[in-house]
Amino acid sequence: MSNKYSVDTKKAPPGSITFSDMSWNRTGSWRYLKPAFVRKVSPCNEACPAGNDVEGFMFLAGEGRYQEAVEKILEESPFPGVCGRVCYHPCESSCNRRTLDKAVSIQEIERFISQYEPGCYPQPGQARQERVAIVGSGPAGLTCAYHLAKLGYCVTVFEKEKALGGMLRLGIPAYRLPRRVLDGEIERILSLGIEVKAGCRAGQDVSWQDLMSWDAVFAAVGAHHAVPLGIPGERLEGVLSGTAYLAALNMGRPVGLGERVAIIGGGNTAIDCARSALRQGSRPIVVYRRTREEMPAIAAEVEEAAQEGIQIEWLTSPVSLRGTNGRVTGVECVRNRLGEPDEDGRRRPEQIPGSEFTIDVDGLITAVGELVDLANLPENLLTNRGAIKIDSWGRTSLDRVWAGGDAGTDPRMVVHAIAAGKRAALSIHATFEGQDLVELEKRVRVGPNGHISMRRYLAADSPHQILISETVKPEDINLEHFELVGRVRSRALEPKDRITGFQEVNPGYDEQSAHQEARRCFHCGSCDLCGICFRFCPDLAIKMGDEPGTNRLNEFYCKGCGICAQECPRSAIVMERET
Amino acid sequence: MKKVLMGDHAVSYGVTLSRAQVIAAYPITPQTFIVEELSEMCADGRLDGRFIMVESEHSAMACVIGASVAGSRVFTATSSHGLALMHEMLHWAAGARLPVVMANVNRTLGPPWNILCDHSDSMSQRDTGWIQFYVESNQEALDTIIQAYSIAERVRLPVMVNLDGFFLSHTAEVVDVPDQEQVDAVLPPYSPEFKLDVADPHTFGAICLDSNFMKMRSGIQEAMDESGKAAIEVDNDFKEIFGRHYDVVEPYRLDGAKTILVTAGTAASTSRVVVDAFREKGEPVGLLRIRMLRPFPFAQIRSLLREADRIAVIDRSISYGLSGGLATEIRAALYGTEGSHPPVFGYIAGLGGKDLVPEAISEMISRCQKGQRPAREDLWIGVKS
Numbered sequence: 001m002s003n004k005y006s007v008d009t010k011k012a013p014p015g016s017i018t019f020s021d022m023s024w025n026r027t028g029s030w031r032y033l034k035p036a037f038v039r040k041v042s043p044c045n046e047a048c049p050a051g052n053d054v055e056g057f058m059f060l061a062g063e064g065r066y067q068e069a070v071e072k073i074l075e076e077s078p079f080p081g082v083c084g085r086v087c088y089h090p091c092e093s094s095c096n097r098r099t100l101d102k103a104v105s106i107q108e109i110e111r112f113i114s115q116y117e118p119g120c121y122p123q124p125g126q127a128r129q130e131r132v133a134i135v136g137s138g139p140a141g142l143t144c145a146y147h148l149a150k151l152g153y154c155v156t157v158f159e160k161e162k163a164l165g166g167m168l169r170l171g172i173p174a175y176r177l178p179r180r181v182l183d184g185e186i187e188r189i190l191s192l193g194i195e196v197k198a199g200c201r202a203g204q205d206v207s208w209q210d211l212m213s214w215d216a217v218f219a220a221v222g223a224h225h226a227v228p229l230g231i232p233g234e235r236l237e238g239v240l241s242g243t244a245y246l247a248a249l250n251m252g253r254p255v256g257l258g259e260r261v262a263i264i265g266g267g268n269t270a271i272d273c274a275r276s277a278l279r280q281g282s283r284p285i286v287v288y289r290r291t292r293e294e295m296p297a298i299a300a301e302v303e304e305a306a307q308e309g310i311q312i313e314w315l316t317s318p319v320s321l322r323g324t325n326g327r328v329t330g331v332e333c334v335r336n337r338l339g340e341p342d343e344d345g346r347r348r349p350e351q352i353p354g355s356e357f358t359i360d361v362d363g364l365i366t367a368v369g370e371l372v373d374l375a376n377l378p379e380n381l382l383t384n385r386g387a388i389k390i391d392s393w394g395r396t397s398l399d400r401v402w403a404g405g406d407a408g409t410d411p412r413m414v415v416h417a418i419a420a421g422k423r424a425a426l427s428i429h430a431t432f433e434g435q436d437l438v439e440l441e442k443r444v445r446v447g448p449n450g451h452i453s454m455r456r457y458l459a460a461d462s463p464h465q466i467l468i469s470e471t472v473k474p475e476d477i478n479l480e481h482f483e484l485v486g487r488v489r490s491r492a493l494e495p496k497d498r499i500t501g502f503q504e505v506n507p508g509y510d511e512q513s514a515h516q517e518a519r520r521c522f523h524c525g526s527c528d529l530c531g532i533c534f535r536f537c538p539d540l541a542i543k544m545g546d547e548p549g550t551n552r553l554n555e556f557y558c559k560g561c562g563i564c565a566q567e568c569p570r571s572a573i574v575m576e577r578e579t
Numbered sequence: 580m581k582k583v584l585m586g587d588h589a590v591s592y593g594v595t596l597s598r599a600q601v602i603a604a605y606p607i608t609p610q611t612f613i614v615e616e617l618s619e620m621c622a623d624g625r626l627d628g629r630f631i632m633v634e635s636e637h638s639a640m641a642c643v644i645g646a647s648v649a650g651s652r653v654f655t656a657t658s659s660h661g662l663a664l665m666h667e668m669l670h671w672a673a674g675a676r677l678p679v680v681m682a683n684v685n686r687t688l689g690p691p692w693n694i695l696c697d698h699s700d701s702m703s704q705r706d707t708g709w710i711q712f713y714v715e716s717n718q719e720a721l722d723t724i725i726q727a728y729s730i731a732e733r734v735r736l737p738v739m740v741n742l743d744g745f746f747l748s749h750t751a752e753v754v755d756v757p758d759q760e761q762v763d764a765v766l767p768p769y770s771p772e773f774k775l776d777v778a779d780p781h782t783f784g785a786i787c788l789d790s791n792f793m794k795m796r797s798g799i800q801e802a803m804d805e806s807g808k809a810a811i812e813v814d815n816d817f818k819e820i821f822g823r824h825y826d827v828v829e830p831y832r833l834d835g836a837k838t839i840l841v842t843a844g845t846a847a848s849t850s851r852v853v854v855d856a857f858r859e860k861g862e863p864v865g866l867l868r869i870r871m872l873r874p875f876p877f878a879q880i881r882s883l884l885r886e887a888d889r890i891a892v893i894d895r896s897i898s899y900g901l902s903g904g905l906a907t908e909i910r911a912a913l914y915g916t917e918g919s920h921p922p923v924f925g926y927i928a929g930l931g932g933k934d935l936v937p938e939a940i941s942e943m944i945s946r947c948q949k950g951q952r953p954a955r956e957d958l959w960i961g962v963k964s
Contacts, residue, residue, distance in 0.1 A: 014676040014735050014795070014798050014799075014802065015674065015675045015676040015677075015735075015783065015784065015795070016675075016783070016784055016785050016786075016787045016791075016795060017773055017781045017782070017783055017785065018781050018782040018785045019781065021780075022782055022785070
């Protein structure tokens, strides 16, 4: 036997030491279990209504591949810059990293990535004959248009306002969502060749009957009518709705409010109104009937409002409005205490007798909810609790009519509107293609409780990647391989500098911060090429790939011990019975 | 330089002076002070070594085995249940012929729960291929650590230095701490001809199913024989530099002794006082302290004990169903001598920290002087009745 190493047998060591390699010993023959490199569902991916591959773009961001990261987002959502700023980020609430230190700051990273232009621009698909009318250019309408155009459809968007964007433009102040960001993303969507009819209100400038002659209609008309307070004095001069106030302001026709302004409500509209009024020179006071705990507004927004010195009267309800010469001068209020939970689980406010007091005001904004304009919908369209009735695929009671977003029964959040737009696009497409939606649902859903992924629909994932519809739980993570690393703080302007105008409050991460924060991602259920399987394998039977999902097994030597699966920090290896 | 040191800290100084490079340990009373001090020595730079925290004694031994294969001088310390948990790895260290040095601070095993001294922990590991020393003082503990590295690296076997829990580990004595230069003179750096090295790849501990296995096993036994000689050589070198030295067995007033006490560890110190008392009364009693238990010093024991009339062995452990381990081995040694040999009275005493007071040792001598032969192989002293 020829040895690679020459040995002086007289000097041979006392213990057993090899002097030739051991490759003859094909330990793979001992195996009855075999590791499979899989991709499970990360909780952030499952939680994202827009179906984003959060884990995937975290990997790319962590590698400094920001252009590819934005391309990945654009596969699912045309609005990374919008969601990176105004989303309520359910991804972060579900992040497994919470069990170690703090959730990854996914939103800030998405926002950072969004400033990159994709190297490969979204392209319209091969042209199809069907024409689709989309009513409303909010996040639902534009997302639907975007995906349909990418699938090759001829799409026309009808918008009652002169400018596109719906609530993104009318409702969200520029200090949260700068207009250049919104304009840029809308422009990118329209570059797919989408026809736009702006200033054209369905039901007035174009009849629903005409629209029904199109091959498909997506009604994403939003909810723009304010819910009245239902107390005396609402018709006084100086009282206006939050939606009207914000729309006027955001369309460049600001309304003067006077010095002291009360805002009634506890949702995002209320906080947006208060902070906008502050920036217009007023002294706003928010009146909310429950406590901060029950407040539906995004907590960070409430926090920022408080930093800016906005007064919030908790546990307070307006009883009536007082006026002089037809103009509002005060709001009579009563204090509440919290009673039993109501049907949505939040504790119901109960008025405390004798606690009445008055707030003197020069103006008052109502922001206690928005309604769909039901009077201006196609005939015979069924509604449900003040919104268009839809099924799980966004189909309405009328043939060839889909609906979604605020106008449908979806949660009234931007990201749910984006989800509704995508759902309608895929539903319309599948209907034209004659595909079974029940079967389709199984294929395109990200995890057992997840949302629709276009990437899954288009089967864009590597054919080598084994996708498993199982969500990674905190206990599946091997925390031994992670160190405590604090969340990178975002840079917010000082409150005194914010309130001088409508400049963006949070300038976002710089590159170093974004990169550092992205590296905190656990990559639950997905390989990130950390190499721990390779290092722990006693048989050197793992060959590392260049991209996630390309690690390979050397079957001659893997003896199926399972150490790789046990050690994998992210639960992306499973042991399977040898076949 | 003279310092007042507890036995545990004397060991720590011995390890640092030996320039150990990798230390892995898991704490257990009464050993903990050793590695606690070493961790601080590593942290503050007094020792240029890596201290590795591990999750068990099994891992501690596995870790130093790995470091030793990679060519480092290594150390660990343990006691009692910790040593028991290492058992598998003790075989590995010896089978792989690695010069690992370990301090074992003798403590009994539970239950009943007990953290105090006896020798049942190390006596249970006699068959693992480790050289074993039992020391009597803190000075000897420090010195034996240094000698242990010399012996281990010459014969390629691991060495266990045993010191009595609390009697030495937690008791302060004056210790002459040698100068580093002097230690360097007797202990050159460790540099094995084969070690884990990516530039020269070998598999260590690889499979071996043929007669080479028998050869490697007999090689361990040969190395044990060699280590008996190496211990004497190393001690001679040590004596030259430091003026102190330690025999593998230490006779005390054996001239004309008719009754000879045999024991190991701190019981020898008490025994010396008792021997002196008997000698004052004109009774020919002597003492033989066993310092090196593995390899067992057959030759020295035979020549020193064969002329006695009675032998009383004090064991701080018992092999249940047989007798005290030391007594059994003394009997085995004498069985190999020509002609008749003296009866061996095997006393079991001082278990679980029970004090071995002079009165108890006197009782053993008196009892064995009365009987022709022992009534049993095991004679218990100090059992609550």
